Amino acid sequence: MSVPEALPLAVLFGGRSEEHEVSLQSAKTVLDNLDPRKYQVHLVGITREGGWLGPEASQRLLEGKDPAEAGSAPYLPAGTRCVFPVLHGPHGEDGLIQGWLELQGVPVVGSGSVGSHLAMDKILSKLVLRYQGLSVPSWTEITREQFQANPEEAIQRAIARGLPCFVKPNRLGSSVGISRVAEEDQMAAALALALQHDDRLLVEPEVPGREFEVAVMEGEPLLVSEPGEIISEQWYDYESKYQNQSARLVAPVENLHQSARSKMMRMAAEAFRLLRLSGLARVDFRVKDHSGQVFINEVNSLPGFTSISMYPRLMELAGVPLPAQLDRLVQLALRKQLAAATQSAPPQAALL
Numbered sequence: 001m002s003v004p005e006a007l008p009l010a011v012l013f014g015g016r017s018e019e020h021e022v023s024l025q026s027a028k029t030v031l032d033n034l035d036p037r038k039y040q041v042h043l044v045g046i047t048r049e050g051g052w053l054g055p056e057a058s059q060r061l062l063e064g065k066d067p068a069e070a071g072s073a074p075y076l077p078a079g080t081r082c083v084f085p086v087l088h089g090p091h092g093e094d095g096l097i098q099g100w101l102e103l104q105g106v107p108v109v110g111s112g113s114v115g116s117h118l119a120m121d122k123i124l125s126k127l128v129l130r131y132q133g134l135s136v137p138s139w140t141e142i143t144r145e146q147f148q149a150n151p152e153e154a155i156q157r158a159i160a161r162g163l164p165c166f167v168k169p170n171r172l173g174s175s176v177g178i179s180r181v182a183e184e185d186q187m188a189a190a191l192a193l194a195l196q197h198d199d200r201l202l203v204e205p206e207v208p209g210r211e212f213e214v215a216v217m218e219g220e221p222l223l224v225s226e227p228g229e230i231i232s233e234q235w236y237d238y239e240s241k242y243q244n245q246s247a248r249l250v251a252p253v254e255n256l257h258q259s260a261r262s263k264m265m266r267m268a269a270e271a272f273r274l275l276r277l278s279g280l281a282r283v284d285f286r287v288k289d290h291s292g293q294v295f296i297n298e299v300n301s302l303p304g305f306t307s308i309s310m311y312p313r314l315m316e317l318a319g320v321p322l323p324a325q326l327d328r329l330v331q332l333a334l335r336k337q338l339a340a341a342t343q344s345a346p347p348q349a350a351l352l
């Protein structure tokens with residue numbers, strides 16, 4: 001019996017976003033769980049300045065060392081047959097790299113350019129979800145131009161829906177640039193902070209209650225995990241996520257009403273389809289105290305894959321161990337490419 005050849009798989013990590021460090025951690029977990037008999041892995045590290053590194057410098061970046069080279073423009077190692085972008089945040093999870101890969105006709109794990117962009121843009125995704133009747137917290141949008149032209153008016157609009165509230169850059173993740181504002185006099189600093197990270201922000205009234213996450217993996221039928229719960233002291237900020245790790249991820253969840261559980265799973269599946277996502281996504285929820293009302297907080301098209309992350313853990317509980325999750329994601333990418341190729345045959349990319 002002939003042994004199938006290992007698939008040349010480029011794993012992208014690092015990147016220009018403020019989630020660079022998180023991406024390195026995710027990439028380590030992914031690399032540890034890719035079966036070397038199935039994959040010939042090519043490391044492609046991307047520096048914080050956006051340089052795409054060769055194999056040795058990529059290894060150094062991964063190990064937290066100085067890569068000792070500036071890197072080049074985007075490239076793929078010769079012979080690449082599939083790309084796994086283990087990138088979070090802008091310039092990685094927002095559709096730009098996915099679009100570049102789509103142009104080259106190379107299979108890419110996860111969502112395409114449109115789904116990635118929609119999910120990354122908190123305001124656009126809320127518009128789509130709400131239009132289709134899925135509950136999301138209400139919000140006020142403020143642009144940098146508006147804040148600079150009339151800060152007082154921007155502050156008044158920001159507090160108009162009530163306090164406490166959350167002020168967020170529109171397109172980021174890992175809680176970077178987000179503030180919980182409880183007092184009016186904290187608002188100006190919160191708006192200024194969010195606008196350091198994006199030229200558009202949103203302000204949402206706090207949904208007091210519990211926080212859950214649901215993992216989704218494409219397939220027939222769609223694989224939707226049970227919810228996992230995030231228990232944090234105040235809110236799930238960057239520190240509690242990655243630094244002191246005071247937040248606890250609980251799965252399976254206790255004391256959750258069956259109707260809320262199945263509602264979240266249904267909403268997660270619907271959000272996945274509405275936002276044109278592929279491969280995988282994590283859909284995050286707030287469930288309001290007393291009323292039990294379920295809100296989608298946000299949708300992540302490239303959820304964290306660190307050793308402490310919720311996505312791989314929820315999928316494991318759903319019966320898919322991590323190496324099998326990665327196999328399935330690569331298979332989905334290859335199959336999608338095959339289906340697209342039978343509809344229209346793009347010219348082969350120069351490097352393939």
Ligand SMILES: Nc1ncnc2c1ncn2[C@@H]1O[C@H](COP(=O)(O)OP(=O)(O)O)[C@@H](O)[C@H]1O
Nearest residue numbers: 137166172173174175176204205206207235236
């Ligand atoms: N409307 C809200 N009500 C209560 N908590 C919120 C609200 N919005 C955000 N949070 C808290 O802030 C965290 C980060 O917000 P999120 O929108 O998920 O941003 P990010 O994309 O950076 O993860 C959430 O996990 C939650 O703990």
Ligand SMILES: [Mg+2]
Nearest residue numbers: 174175284298
């Ligand atoms: Mg979040």
